[in-house]
Amino acid sequence: MSRPQSPWSFRLATVSGIPIRVHFTFLLLLVWIGLPAGKDAPRAIGIVVAVFACVLLHELGHALTALKCGIGIRDITLYPIGGVAMLTGRPNPKQEFWITIAGPAVNLAIVAVLAPIVWSTGQTLDFTARLGEQSLVVALLEANLFLFGFNMLPAFPMDGGRILRAVLAMRIGETKATSIAAGIGQFLAVVLFFLGVFGQQIVLMIIAAFVFLGAGQEVASAVGHSLTANKLALDAMMTRFRTLSPNATLSEAATMVVQGWQQAFPVMLEGRVLGLLGRDELAGAMTASGPDSYVGGAMRRDYRAVLPNTPLDSVLEMFAEDRTPILVMVEERLLGIITVENLGEFMMLERAKRGSA
Numbered sequence: 001m002s003r004p005q006s007p008w009s010f011r012l013a014t015v016s017g018i019p020i021r022v023h024f025t026f027l028l029l030l031v032w033i034g035l036p037a038g039k040d041a042p043r044a045i046g047i048v049v050a051v052f053a054c055v056l057l058h059e060l061g062h063a064l065t066a067l068k069c070g071i072g073i074r075d076i077t078l079y080p081i082g083g084v085a086m087l088t089g090r091p092n093p094k095q096e097f098w099i100t101i102a103g104p105a106v107n108l109a110i111v112a113v114l115a116p117i118v119w120s121t122g123q124t125l126d127f128t129a130r131l132g133e134q135s136l137v138v139a140l141l142e143a144n145l146f147l148f149g150f151n152m153l154p155a156f157p158m159d160g161g162r163i164l165r166a167v168l169a170m171r172i173g174e175t176k177a178t179s180i181a182a183g184i185g186q187f188l189a190v191v192l193f194f195l196g197v198f199g200q201q202i203v204l205m206i207i208a209a210f211v212f213l214g215a216g217q218e219v220a221s222a223v224g225h226s227l228t229a230n231k232l233a234l235d236a237m238m239t240r241f242r243t244l245s246p247n248a249t250l251s252e253a254a255t256m257v258v259q260g261w262q263q264a265f266p267v268m269l270e271g272r273v274l275g276l277l278g279r280d281e282l283a284g285a286m287t288a289s290g291p292d293s294y295v296g297g298a299m300r301r302d303y304r305a306v307l308p309n310t311p312l313d314s315v316l317e318m319f320a321e322d323r324t325p326i327l328v329m330v331e332e333r334l335l336g337i338i339t340v341e342n343l344g345e346f347m348m349l350e351r352a353k354r355g356s357a
């Protein structure tokens with residue numbers, strides 16, 4: 001049921017059952033930093049690795065708090081511009097507040113440990129120093145101060161923006177809160193982008209672009225969730241659909257698609273579901289084994305099924321991982337089928353209903 005992992009990242013370790021992955025561009029970052037540093041390279045790379053260990057601890061702060069709230073974590077991936085902890089569920093505003101604040105809190109805790117060491121050894125902070133010129137403790141203290149400050153900017157979907165959204169959501173509801181937080185986030189993204197342009201900081205420009213796009217996506221997802229909230233799989237499923245026998249040929253299936261029936265067919269024998277034949281399986285098998293081969297050999301057996309009283313929110317989340325249609329079943333009995341397209345139509349009608357209300 002899980003989405004295949006990006007081929008561009010590899011698993012580094014597993015902490016509390018959470019896979020920790022590193023994106024391969026991160027290795028490029030090490031080369032990019034190591035090469036110009038010359039004889040300081042080992043020290044510079046050591047500092048970068050130590051800083052990313054702090055980024056990982058920050059993400060673990062989010063992830064372990066989420067697990068405590070009963071929300072699953074798919075994985076944590078480290079990118080050159082930071083880390084991402086992928087939640088598998090959707091926290092409510094109160095949970096989001098605690099999950100989010102736990103990340104920067106980790107950086108603040110590291111600062112609290114390192115600051116007395118730096119202070120007692122008479123070292124000073126210098127944010128303009130080049131990488132490798134400072135002691136590891138000073139570099140880490142500066143990095144964690146920066147990570148704390150930067151993440152706490154109210155630039156949704158960064159941590160500060162998420163905290164703002166969570167606090168607003170407790171008062172004015174999630175959809176409105178998201179659109180306000182996203183508006184502030186996009187405004188700040190534009191400011192950051194121009195600061196990046198004038199300061200010739202490419203990384204800052206990239207981060208600004210991610211914040212801008214991320215804010216837009218979050219609004220779309222919040223609107224989507226508001227439309228599916230309190231609705232069940234039962235409300236959105238198609239109940240008029242065709243099924244196929246495993247002994248039907250692929251060309252018969254293709255004819256039904258062309259005739260305008262659905263794009264994915266439950267494959268049934270004597271009232272029991274054996275599998276699902278979607279557009280992809282159909283097209284793939286047509287090319288591989290020809291139009292006269294059987295549906296039974298082309299269908300996927302690992303179809304996904306939900307109960308009719310499954311919240312539509314969960315169905316929406318399942319589609320975020322994998323767009324293949326989902327069957328609505330009670331034990332062996334097939335009641336309906338939900339596809340991305342028909343869920344999209346359902347949400348469009350819900351939106352229209354709301355518009356006229």
Ligand SMILES: [Zn+2]
Nearest residue numbers: 103104151159
């Ligand atoms: Zn964070």
